[in-house]
Amino acid sequence: MDRGNHHHSHPHPHHHHTPTPPPVVHHHHTPPPPPVHHHHTPTPVVVVHHHETTHHHAHPLVADRASVKVYCKASPEFALTIHDGHVVLAPSNPADLRQHWVKDEKYSNRVKDDExxxxxxxxxxxxxxxxxxxxGATHPVQLIPYNPDHLDESILWTESRDLGDGYRAVRMVNNIRLNVDALNGDPQHGGVHDGTKIVLWEWKKGPNQRWNMTYYCKSSNLVNMFQL
Known part of the structure; x- marks a missing residue:
């Protein structure tokens, strides 16, 4: 009777030894960390990529080209820009790429003005x-998509000699009588304001017809006062 008891107690420890699940449960619990960790890794990459794109909003045709600020003597603190499809003057803001212009001299040797x-x-x-x-005269200048492979005289301009004050007239290459003019930007007509239209006008010698172009400094985004 005692031996029967002993024989019955043996399978019981054997049954107790079966709970090998713990290691299996433990092994099953291990995989989650990798996916969680892997899922977390891409986040910085996305953030960095997004950060890079904020500095590359320039048009691909001119993205890598040095740019200039274009301004007139009547109000040097205003810059030539585009607003709602029109060319106007606005308070200078180097961070606004619409105020950055690339001076392309690709056809400078082939096309010159009368002077x-x-x-x-x-x-x-x-x-x-x-x-x-x-x-024509008194009408606003226009905008057209730039095609670097096409010689189009309607987008070609020239600068006069220095007018003695560091500024120059900017005029049509094929009609130097018509000059770039900040409409009513001279003191007698109210001066330059945010949104002053840019037109072509016959030479009146006013400060709103005298222009300068200075390079933007790439590193600091400040204007480097280097005259072209």
Whole structure:
């Protein structure tokens, strides 16, 4: 009777030894960390990529080109820009790529004005549009998509000699009588304001017809006062 008891007690410890699940349960619990860790890893990559794109909003045609601030003597603290499809003056803001213009002198040797000054085009760094001649005197200048492989005289301009004050007239390459003019930007007509339109006008010698272009400094985003 005692031996029967002993024989019955043996299977009981054997049954107690079966709970091998603990290691299995423990092993099953291990995998979650890798996926959780892996899922967390891409986050910095996305953030870094997003951070990079904030610095690359320039139009691909001119993204890697040095750009200039274009301003007139009437109000140097205002810059040539694009607003709602129109070329206007606005308070200077180096962080606004619409105020950055690329001075492209690709055809400077082939196309010159009547005085022999070389031509250039002005391409907006944000939109990739080139500054185009107006349809005539007193009319606003226009914008057109820039095509670097096409010679289009309607987007070519020249600068006069230095007018003695560090500024120059900017005029159509094929009609130097018509000058870039900040409409009513001279003191007698109210001066420059946010949204002053840019037109072409015959030479009146006013400060709103005298222009300068200075390079933007890439590193600091400040204007480097280097005259072109």
């Amino acid at each position: 022999g000054f070389p031509s250039f085009s002005l391409i907006n760094k944000k939109t990739g549009q080139a500054l185009k001649h107006s349809i």
